[in-house]
Amino acid sequence: MRRPRPTLIAVSTLITVTLTTAPTPANAQRAAPPDQVTALTAHQADGYTTLAWQPVDGATDYQIERTPVDAHNTPTGAPTIVGIWRPNRQINQQAPTFADAGYHPGDTFQWRVRARAGTTEQPYSDPVTATTTAPWGNPATPGEQLRTQWETTHAAQYTSDTDEYAYTTAIDTLSDRVRVVELGRTVHNRPINMLVIGYPTPAATPEAIAATAPVAINCNVHGNEPGDREACLIMARQLAFSTDPRITDLLSHTTVLIVPTINGDGRANNTRGNSTGQDLNRDYSLIRQPETTAYIKMVRDYRPVAGYDGHEFGNTRAGDLPMLPPRHQNVAQPIFDQSQDMIEGHMYAKGAEAGWWACPYGCEGGGNVGLSEETILRNTLGLKNVTNSLLELRSSGGQTRPDEGNTANNRRRKTYSALWTFHQFLDYHRADRADILTSRAESIEIQAANTGRLVFRGSRPIPAHPAPHPGDSPPPLDAPRADLILDNAPCAYKLTDEQYNGARTDGPAGVGTTVAQRIAAHGWKVIKTGDGYYVPLNQPERGLIPLLLDTQGVEKLTDGERVYPTLTGRRNGPLVVSGFTCAANATINGPVTVQTGAALVATATTISGPVSATRAAGVLLADTTVNGPLQITNTTDAISIIDVTIAGPVNLSANTTGTDVPLLAGNTIRGPLNCTANSTAPTNLGIANIVHGPRTSQCAAL
Amino acid sequence: MSHPSRALRLLAVALLLTTAGCTATSTTDAKPPTSTSAPQVTGPLCAALPTGTDPGNPTFLASQPVDEALRWIPTLTTFEAALRTSGTLTDLPTGTGVTILAPSDDAFAATFSEDNWDDLMTHHTDQLRTLLKAHLITGTHSIEDLVADGTATTLDGTTVTLIRTGPTARLADRADTVCADYQATNARIHIINAVLGPLPVTADSTGHRAH
Structure with missing residues (x-):
């Protein structure tokens, strides 16, 4: 609703000027027409020609003319206006360039460029003639000669x-x-x-x-x-x-x-x-x-x-x-x-x-x-x-x-x-x-740190870049609606067996792959404990998980149950983890033992004492400190250790997570790192770990 | 991971080279054997389509089967794909001549939304075939002959009026020929600028869905 007003002001100003003055500075400017375009150059590249020229003061736009010519520079076709360049189309508006394309590559052309002031055409530049770059690849060289x-x-x-x-x-x-x-x-x-x-x-x-x-x-x-x-x-x-x-x-x-x-x-x-x-x-x-x-x-x-x-x-x-x-x-x-x-x-x-x-x-x-x-x-x-x-x-x-x-x-x-x-x-x-x-x-x-709100739909703004289109509106703001924001992110989603493994009809011919298969295709960690399948959020694709598994997801797979942390604040003494335990913003003073079939998921937590998991279902730690050794053996479902500081040796061995790759990424380990006899060698996702001691066996390169 | 045998892969290379060679040969040597059979295409769009000795020029197409000829005309991608995937053309009795009133891609874009068109192409084959038959006439007819007759009956049973309007012909009071009288084996192809048949217009003014 802002726009009509300046237009009205502009019109009334124009009327005033017209009525009250005969020779004005504006008219004087118009009397000196913009000049001929100079310094036209044509640079050849694959399938296009970059034309560049010296800009002309007062030009509204420029017309680019192309004429096919033969080897003797004789026209073989009609001159055609193939481009109209306006100064707002590139970020460096003082050095106009136009990528002329569409012609058959390899043909020879002559180009000229002229400025227009309003619709008044100014003289054409001197012509430039060049043979364009032929389709890539020497026709006589095997491989290069291939064409689509x-x-x-x-x-x-x-x-x-x-x-x-x-x-x-x-x-x-x-x-x-x-x-x-x-x-x-x-x-x-x-x-x-x-x-x-x-x-x-x-x-x-x-x-x-x-x-x-x-x-x-x-x-x-x-x-x-x-x-x-x-x-x-x-x-x-x-x-x-x-x-x-x-x-x-x-x-x-x-x-x-x-x-x-x-x-x-x-x-x-x-x-x-x-x-x-x-x-x-x-x-x-x-x-x-x-x-x-x-x-x-x-x-x-x-x-x-x-x-x-x-x-x-x-x-x-x-x-x-x-x-x-x-x-x-x-x-x-x-x-x-x-x-x-x-x-x-x-x-x-x-x-x-x-x-x-x-x-x-x-x-x-x-x-x-x-x-x-x-x-x-x-x-x-x-x-x-x-x-x-x-x-x-x-x-x-x-x-x-x-x-x-x-x-x-x-x-x-x-x-x-x-x-x-x-x-x-x-x-x-x-x-x-x-x-x-x-x-x-x-x-x-x-x-993986699983902090901050979740948004089910909603975009970051894209600023109206000052160029190449000054004054244009940016793409739609697309801010998240209030009902599509979840301020209190859960620790995990829990799925029933039916939700996880049940037959689906949302694929071709009414047959869909299971949620389990799709989660595996995305590469997310899943932990099965006695009462269901848990998909923790302290994973690299945390932002995508709720969009598919939360009941508020706009295009979701299923209505997973939100699981919130069970362990927060300070806790003293030994901790024995059974079932699915989620620690967030916790301080645990004492040794932690993850029992057979149990799972420990932790973020923003400090554990003072050794952490030991034997035959656990899963261990997923992120943005956490362990003041002591970390020992994970015979895990059955999932292992993910991301951005964790460990003041002691780390040992991952004999874990049987199948094709699910243990993650060990971006950690600081003040001690040796040993990984042996795991069913799949751990990966660091390209984020190197800082390890103060030797790295051995399956983790030698992490 | 597909790793075809080396022999197979070399064969593929050989085939590709052969194909490319054929294309080049046929396009450069596609001059008509005699000037009498050189088709004269007419209409405002003809100059923007392959001409002279360009690959897909009208003289070359005259020697091609009609399904192949349609694939060479760059403004018919929508119509060609619909004819091909619906099998409408192959249903014609063998040896029957056919005249095709072929709406351009622009004509389809102005008629059907992308959703609607995808739906027709994937879920409503019968409707699609009826639509396509509204653009087919038995026998090979030049646009001049069709205009002389004044009406023609398309394969969906509809009678289409044809009148001369200056250099082009107007069909069913809604479409104009934009490049008429392409020839192919046992066929004539007239490119038109609107879609015939009974289906409603569903294209919206914005014309394109988001990525």
Whole structure:
């Protein structure tokens, strides 16, 4: 309701001026028209040309003209206005750049740029002529010569499922850097493949790959938004075969995980959802569908530290490349901040150099989009401590690219802008790897500490960045409603056997996997004691657990029972734990013994004395101090020790948690660390422990 | 983890190279054998579709089966996928000529919300097939012949009026041809800018769901 008023004031001021004055300073300015654009340059990159020029005082906008020419610089087609650049489209408005794209790569063009003052066209700049960069890869070099169906058809066709499989198999065969793994199958049994790319070869196992701080790109979740997928397939070829030192350096410092087509059935049908009509980007928390389950298990096993999720977007007024971080308020602050740094700090700055118009998803009247649903991969990944962003490719040419009535032009602009983004994503990871890992470590410790309120739905605000769109409204605030906030977080959720193991009907064809299977896919610790299944909140994905298990969850799996701490404040003397015991903000003076089949869960607690668990169901300690030795043996269900200071030796041995990996992350151990004969070797989730004594056996590298 | 045998993988590479080679050959050598059979597509959208010797140009498509030809026309992704997945086209008696009034992707986007379209595609095959049959006419008819007749009966039993409006033709008083007279084996394809048939408009003005 604020906006009409300034407009009225402006109109009345204008009337006054017009009535009372003839020659005014404003008129005098108008009499001196802006000049000709000078210093036009054209820089070539994969699928686009960055045009840069000296700005002209008083210009309202600029028109970019492109003319196809032959080798003798003779025009072979009509000059066309292919771009309209306005100063508010990039953060450095004094150095205008425009990424011209959509043409067939390899063709030769002449460009000119002119300013407009209002609608009055100023003289064109001197022309610049250049041959654009041909599709990547020497046609005579094995591997490099591979092309996708989209490339060979000049974007008339998208790459089909069978052509994708043949292409990625060929890359796998011809490059030591690439291994194609199948993550799962779609409802209609199409393979969901992932390219695992490292230099000189990718590490052998998911756990070894996780240790390289991998990055993951989900290329195509909505079947009718295939632009990013084609970029992924081209980039896979570049990463597999390029001898550019930048590429080999990137691949020496991470593993790139590319999932070209999670939704092969929807892609084949050109539908948004999968073959059951389910929008998969509303299913990453619930994982009712096999496609999303495959992706979430991949995140559990390969532990990417950063991600991008590719889409296309219909708002014709938006930027070329709307992006958005994980905004759900349960996402730990460092992950939100790191994601924003990637978007605003890196992508906006690099976008201004390359000439792409980046802005937050939801900018320019984008509508009620970009909210806090944890079912959306952007938020799911954030809750899993992954720095990440959504990427949208504006579907149409919109107001800045008037020559995209030609479908091939439109498709090429989208795909090559995605290719630019994904390369920048890798560069950001390379440059900020240490910060990304620090943010991840801090976030895992914050989440495992189980402090602060829980929010079932609600976003952090996205500030209206001063550029590239001054004066525009930011994405919707999406603050949490009062009835979706839980100030007093429980210690755990307790599920009955029926809730945990009962048959479900929420999957394809009315058959759903059990809650137990979905919790396992997320990788959460579960402890079974005599009276039920407990899912403690002092875990790395604390913010996601209540969204699926609390009765207040908006899109939940079941109504778990909130379990609150049973042990708080000061307690003197020996403690014998039986059943499920939860300590929070407690001071325990005396030795602690966890009995057979019992469970100890503790946060913000100080234990003065040894802690010993033999044949316990579970031991989960976080943000806690143990002044004494810690001995955990023959545990049956779950072990998690995160951000704990232990003044004594730590021994984990003969634990039989099956495939559930014991966590030992971010601890300070003033003594030796020994892990032997555990059914699965413990992991540190990439957060090193400080150990004053020797580390031996299964924990030698932790 | 899928690790196809090395032999299989090499075969896949060979196939891929062969396919790419074929595509290149067919597109560059797709000049008509004689000028008499060169199809003349007409309409305002034609210039924005593959032309000349571009992959998917009208002359090349004239030698293709109709289902393949449809896959080459970049503005028909919605219609093509619907025809293919519903099997509507393969239901036609073999050897029957067919004329296809093919709504563009923009036409579908202006008619159906994404939810509605996904629902039709995944849950209401009969409704979808009826909708598609409203765009098929038995026999191969140029747009000139259809306009000369003034009406045509589509496979769903509806009578569609056709009148000449300047350089294009108007169908059922709601759609215009935007690029008419594509040829394929035993087929004609006329791209139109609105969806025919009885289903209600469900597209909303914002046009796109959130990511």
